[in-house]
Amino acid sequence: MPNLFSDPSQQSFDARLNVNPVFVRPGEATQLPKYAMPEGMMESDTAYQIVHDTAMLDGNSRLNLATFVSTWMDDNAKRIYAEAADKNMVDKDEYPATADIEDRCWRMLADLWHVPDPEDTIGTSTIGSSEACMLGGLALKRLWQERRKAKGESTANPNLVLSAGVQVVWEKFCNYWEVEPRYVPVTSDHLVLDGHELEKYVDENTIGVVAILGQTYTGLYEPVAQIATKLDEIEAATGIDVRIHVDGASGAMVAPFCQPELAWDFAIYRVNSISTSGHKYGLVYPGVGWVVWRNKQVCPESLIFRVSYLGGDMPTLALNFSRPGAQVLLQYYQFLRLGREGYRMVQQESLDVAQYLSSAIEAMGPFDLISRGDTIPVFTWRLRDGGAKNWDLYDLADRLRMRGWLVPAYPMPDDLSDLVVQRIVVRLGLSRDLAGHLLQAIQEEVTFLESLTVPLPRDAEASGRSFAH
Numbered sequence: 001m002p003n004l005f006s007d008p009s010q011q012s013f014d015a016r017l018n019v020n021p022v023f024v025r026p027g028e029a030t031q032l033p034k035y036a037m038p039e040g041m042m043e044s045d046t047a048y049q050i051v052h053d054t055a056m057l058d059g060n061s062r063l064n065l066a067t068f069v070s071t072w073m074d075d076n077a078k079r080i081y082a083e084a085a086d087k088n089m090v091d092k093d094e095y096p097a098t099a100d101i102e103d104r105c106w107r108m109l110a111d112l113w114h115v116p117d118p119e120d121t122i123g124t125s126t127i128g129s130s131e132a133c134m135l136g137g138l139a140l141k142r143l144w145q146e147r148r149k150a151k152g153e154s155t156a157n158p159n160l161v162l163s164a165g166v167q168v169v170w171e172k173f174c175n176y177w178e179v180e181p182r183y184v185p186v187t188s189d190h191l192v193l194d195g196h197e198l199e200k201y202v203d204e205n206t207i208g209v210v211a212i213l214g215q216t217y218t219g220l221y222e223p224v225a226q227i228a229t230k231l232d233e234i235e236a237a238t239g240i241d242v243r244i245h246v247d248g249a250s251g252a253m254v255a256p257f258c259q260p261e262l263a264w265d266f267a268i269y270r271v272n273s274i275s276t277s278g279h280k281y282g283l284v285y286p287g288v289g290w291v292v293w294r295n296k297q298v299c300p301e302s303l304i305f306r307v308s309y310l311g312g313d314m315p316t317l318a319l320n321f322s323r324p325g326a327q328v329l330l331q332y333y334q335f336l337r338l339g340r341e342g343y344r345m346v347q348q349e350s351l352d353v354a355q356y357l358s359s360a361i362e363a364m365g366p367f368d369l370i371s372r373g374d375t376i377p378v379f380t381w382r383l384r385d386g387g388a389k390n391w392d393l394y395d396l397a398d399r400l401r402m403r404g405w406l407v408p409a410y411p412m413p414d415d416l417s418d419l420v421v422q423r424i425v426v427r428l429g430l431s432r433d434l435a436g437h438l439l440q441a442i443q444e445e446v447t448f449l450e451s452l453t454v455p456l457p458r459d460a461e462a463s464g465r466s467f468a469h
């Protein structure tokens, strides 16, 4: 579906915005320019009504099963949000209490992720995992450069080894910071980066390996311990010592609570840094992310800026300057409100709902599960070969969209790009009851699609839309 709102060429161009006269004061304009700033002012109530009514056309975020980002918080969280909307995270001097709360939060995460020494670690909040991943990647690059320079070796050709199934932020990282990405393809035998043939990708110019805890395409975890063991073997054979950044955008806030036996964090000595999205399974509205380093030595001093803070100095490490502080307070609220037990309960309930849904979808007949929602509460399925005659998963996605549910279909990454899958992300707020309604909708639409004797006409642009990022 073309985006009618952002692409004027897609519609019969009408640059006027008409306002219902009932909303305006006598004498106030009822017609405004849509793509130029209006000359005059208007009543705030009128402006509110226009913004409110336009935003109303967005889908219902609670039915958006494509997003990983939180779409529900409780009323006390909303109070804090409204009270703190004016806080700028970068003003550490003006808002020292918010800065202190930021510090508490990343230290709680460092502890949760088993840093060896809580006094010798460093971390920060970010605007999301993207910024956090960029900082983790930059630290790896700078460490590699400093190591090479000290030995008089070239720093001309850095590379980063990662799965072809990484989130788009890693493509951006490699593009923006001029690092050669070495993508390890996804195959049906190796759906995630698991160390298989890693020696073919790693060399003396490798700044690091990215391991994803909760791949966006499938929700599957990359086995960090297994990757680390393979890197041990590579080091033993070649002397090349390569470290890991764990992109735990989703999984770093699920595994500690629901899979405590899984080794993936700083307990593995090759893990240099871990990032997560506070606004995904950290259970905060967008945007907040976090990144923590295993110790101060692996976060090069040359990346840190010092800002004045309460007469002392405060290290900062960030791409952005100004950014909202409210989400950091919301993160602290959730940590206090839920504690480990609460996070475990919330995430386990999402895992249970995900597995309830995946089992029922598997039982419908035409589908094979690729993942079941037992890592993060995210699962993916494909059409069984010969499972459907005149329809495919894009049709099912379109039919569900008409009912308000966003359940995206998209191709897998290389080398599996011929395989189209469909995914559901279960989050706090998708209750078992709502999940039951969703299942009923899926069943009804599958029944409808099965009854087709010819394929539905399709908007060419619609198929192939990728929601995996």
Ligand SMILES: *Cc1c(COP(=O)(O)O)cnc(C)c1O
Residues within 6 Å of the ligand: 068, 127, 128, 129, 130, 131, 133, 167, 169, 212, 213, 214, 215, 216, 247, 248, 249, 250, 277, 289
């Ligand atoms: C969502 C996601 C990102 C990007 O995170 P944002 O918080 O949206 O910036 C990076 N990596 C993975 C694995 C993700 O799931």
